[in-house]
Amino acid sequence: MPSENPAIPPKKDAHGLMAPFDATQERAVLVVLPHPDDESFATGGTLALCAEAGVRTMYLCGTYGDMGRRMGKPAFTNREALRDVRTIELKEACAVLKCELRFMGLRDKCIEFEDPAEVAARVREVIMELDASTVITYYPGHGVHPDHDALGHATVLAVRGMPAASRPRILAAAVGNPEALLEELGEPDVAADIRPVVATKMGALKAHRSQTEVMFTHFEGDAPEDAQSRNFSERLTRSENYYVLAPDQPTLLE
Numbered sequence: 001m002p003s004e005n006p007a008i009p010p011k012k013d014a015h016g017l018m019a020p021f022d023a024t025q026e027r028a029v030l031v032v033l034p035h036p037d038d039e040s041f042a043t044g045g046t047l048a049l050c051a052e053a054g055v056r057t058m059y060l061c062g063t064y065g066d067m068g069r070r071m072g073k074p075a076f077t078n079r080e081a082l083r084d085v086r087t088i089e090l091k092e093a094c095a096v097l098k099c100e101l102r103f104m105g106l107r108d109k110c111i112e113f114e115d116p117a118e119v120a121a122r123v124r125e126v127i128m129e130l131d132a133s134t135v136i137t138y139y140p141g142h143g144v145h146p147d148h149d150a151l152g153h154a155t156v157l158a159v160r161g162m163p164a165a166s167r168p169r170i171l172a173a174a175v176g177n178p179e180a181l182l183e184e185l186g187e188p189d190v191a192a193d194i195r196p197v198v199a200t201k202m203g204a205l206k207a208h209r210s211q212t213e214v215m216f217t218h219f220e221g222d223a224p225e226d227a228q229s230r231n232f233s234e235r236l237t238r239s240e241n242y243y244v245l246a247p248d249q250p251t252l253l254e
Contacts, residue, residue: 032136032152036065039097044200133168138152140172142172153251153254185243193238
């Protein structure tokens with residue numbers, strides 16, 4: 001059963017280390033990210049852990065990803081068909097993760113031009129419907145992609161607009177150079193050990209064939225592993241780390 005107030009968890013454990021993500025303490029988990037495949041890259045292991053614990057999960061996907069540049073390797077689709085391809089791929093990935101799926105239908109690469117309050121209201125409706133104990137999104141200002149930052153910001157606003165007693169916890173995934181993130185943000189607050197479910201996460205990623213064939217060609221081939229690829233591999237297969245965001249604190253986009 002979830003804790004009485006999961007919106008105010010300890011940010012670190014008693015030793016000042018990252019607190020483990022404990023799926024058994026969750027009531028329901030909502031992931032709010034902008035693109036098909038974001039859910040698998042950033043949170044696939046966390047979603048799989050929740051599924052194993054019998055926790056309801058949902059992916060609220062901002063766009064259809066139809067402005068993506070990758071078309072498969074070798075290419076098997078084109079710009080006109082990419083929306084349909086990525087929609088099918090996401091449905092297959094969510095089936096692997098045993099995660100419900102909804103689309104917001106926002107325009108790919110244009111979320112930053114939407115009214116944040118309107119996007120937040122739509123996210124808030126889903127949070128309340130799901131009765132989520134935790135919401136996972138991108139860290140506004142540390143998402144690298146403008147869509148990541150904008151939807152992360154709107155998600156914080158969504159929680160901010162809820163009564164304090166019913167607010168879910170916000171976990172945020174930061175993207176970028178690990179050393180720079182560590183210097184600016186410090187150590188993440190929560191770590192999900194995804195090693196027991198890494199095969200499930202890889203299966204979800206492989207469902208996003210148009211976007212991940214290049215990556216798997218590299219990982220499963222004979223290419224030498226440099227420091228950058230080794231770090232990426234560790235984050236992809238060992239631990240999904242998050243920062244706990246306080247909804248009343250201004251984001252970097254305010």
